[in-house]
Amino acid sequence: MRYQRSSALFAEAKKYIPGGVNSPVRAFKAVGGEPIFIKEAKGAYLYDEDGNKYIDYIASWGPLLFGHAHEPVLRAVIEKAKKGTSFGIPTEIETELAKLAVDMVPNVDKIRFVNSGTEACMSAVRLARGYTGKEKIIKFAGCYHGHSDAFLIQAGSGAVTFGSPNSPGVTQGTAKDTLLAHYNDLDSVKELVKANQGEIAAIILEPVAGNMGCIIPTDVFIHGLRELCTQEGILLLFDEVMTGFRLAKGGAQEALGIDADIMMFGKVIGGGLPVGAFAARSEIMAHLAPEGPVYQAGTLSGNPLAMAAGLAMLTAIDQNPEVFERLAKKTEYLHKGIAQVLTEKGIAHHINRFGSMISVHFTDEPVVDFASSAKGNNDMFKKYFHGMLDQGVYLPPSAFESYFLNDALSYGDLDKTIETVNNIF
Numbered sequence: 001m002r003y004q005r006s007s008a009l010f011a012e013a014k015k016y017i018p019g020g021v022n023s024p025v026r027a028f029k030a031v032g033g034e035p036i037f038i039k040e041a042k043g044a045y046l047y048d049e050d051g052n053k054y055i056d057y058i059a060s061w062g063p064l065l066f067g068h069a070h071e072p073v074l075r076a077v078i079e080k081a082k083k084g085t086s087f088g089i090p091t092e093i094e095t096e097l098a099k100l101a102v103d104m105v106p107n108v109d110k111i112r113f114v115n116s117g118t119e120a121c122m123s124a125v126r127l128a129r130g131y132t133g134k135e136k137i138i139k140f141a142g143c144y145h146g147h148s149d150a151f152l153i154q155a156g157s158g159a160v161t162f163g164s165p166n167s168p169g170v171t172q173g174t175a176k177d178t179l180l181a182h183y184n185d186l187d188s189v190k191e192l193v194k195a196n197q198g199e200i201a202a203i204i205l206e207p208v209a210g211n212m213g214c215i216i217p218t219d220v221f222i223h224g225l226r227e228l229c230t231q232e233g234i235l236l237l238f239d240e241v242m243t244g245f246r247l248a249k250g251g252a253q254e255a256l257g258i259d260a261d262i263m264m265f266g267k268v269i270g271g272g273l274p275v276g277a278f279a280a281r282s283e284i285m286a287h288l289a290p291e292g293p294v295y296q297a298g299t300l301s302g303n304p305l306a307m308a309a310g311l312a313m314l315t316a317i318d319q320n321p322e323v324f325e326r327l328a329k330k331t332e333y334l335h336k337g338i339a340q341v342l343t344e345k346g347i348a349h350h351i352n353r354f355g356s357m358i359s360v361h362f363t364d365e366p367v368v369d370f371a372s373s374a375k376g377n378n379d380m381f382k383k384y385f386h387g388m389l390d391q392g393v394y395l396p397p398s399a400f401e402s403y404f405l406n407d408a409l410s411y412g413d414l415d416k417t418i419e420t421v422n423n424i425f
């Protein structure tokens with residue numbers, strides 16, 4: 001049996017870990033079946049506990065821009081670990097990574113490191129509230145900003161009024177301060193701003209969304225948000241956890257040509273170790289403790305191993321800026337190849353792509369927001385996902401996720417992937 005050992009490991013994991021996983025999407029709930037357990041990975045390939053090999057399109061959900069076990073990152077972490085793994089006292093490497101990140105990203109003077117994207121977004125919203133003295137935020141249906149309470153809000157029936165919790169445990173008190181708008185629908189934002197004049201601290205969004213598949217903002221939408229925020233004294237928060245250091249050196253701000261006020265990072269900035277960060281101009285960051293009164297802290301924040309991985313990763317990007325163009329070309333090649341197969345077979349689909357992010361939607365309508373993404377045919381997606389898995393291609397196990405290409409993928413890997421799509425349908 002192809003997945004025998006993974007299956008046994010999953011059964012054992014379920015005895016001690018809720019659902020057998022430490023992050024829900026890993027459990028394959030959306031696609032059925034059981035997760036594979038990974039033994040090791042190198043470059044573009046994953047190897048599971050049964051010895052099966054996969055071409056990997058998730059790259060640990062984004063961080064591994066150069067592929068798995070990238071030598072400079074490995075070397076940096078191993079050397080650092082020999083000198084102690086955590087001190088809770090300042091180290092030089094924190095400043096080195098901060099300086100490099102601030103040099104690469106537009107509109108930021110200072111950066112604070114945390115341990116995850118969730119922490120980065122949660123802290124950035126607190127900072128935005130502290131800075132503006134306002135309490136409400138606007139987020140978009142289908143955007144994910146981690147699992148802190150204020151973000152676990154989805155459209156209820158009165159979608160464009162007050163949000164309602166969609167996870168038990170999120171209080172109504174928290175939910176009422178998160179207003180819900182629709183991606184690529186500037187009017188939905190304007191209505192909320194008008195109805196809550198002078199009360200909104202921040203608009204937070206994924207500047208290119210990756211959590212409802214890959215969704216690209218229209219020019220009207222993204223420029224309109226910037227203009228609206230400037231006019232109304234609202235901070236524009238770009239959640240660059242996926243897009244930061246992936247779409248360009250300067251992230252989505254650079255790729256889209258838009259200036260945001262606070263940027264949140266995760267994934268690539270940690271090179272595969274747990275790092276998140278948020279950054280802004282000095283004037284905003286000065287409100288953060290210990291300089292200012294907005295509190296935020298972390299025992300393992302700026303951890304030396306995590307900083308070493310992040311520094312090696314950002315240095316590799318800084319020294320190889322052509323990586324973004326190379327990745328975009330590979331992604332375009334994959335896009336064209338898969339589109340050709342699906343078109344030849346008469347399968348309704350839309351493929352969204354930006355840089356090295358891409359998603360395949362089984363629908364005949366353009367996918368521009370959460371509602372259109374949700375119209376995708378999930379039975380087709382399941383067939384596609386499991387067909388690919390069984391033939392050695394690892395895709396995100398949900399139609400609401402973007403793929404992340406890594407630079408270790410060869411054109412041979414892409415051809416094999418396209419061929420596999422052809423085999424399935």
Ligand code: PMP
Nearest residue numbers: 116117118144145146241242266
């Ligand atoms: N923001 C975005 C855009 C994300 O995609 C994610 C995670 N996928 C997060 C925030 C949360 O990051 P983490 O899982 O590191 O807490």
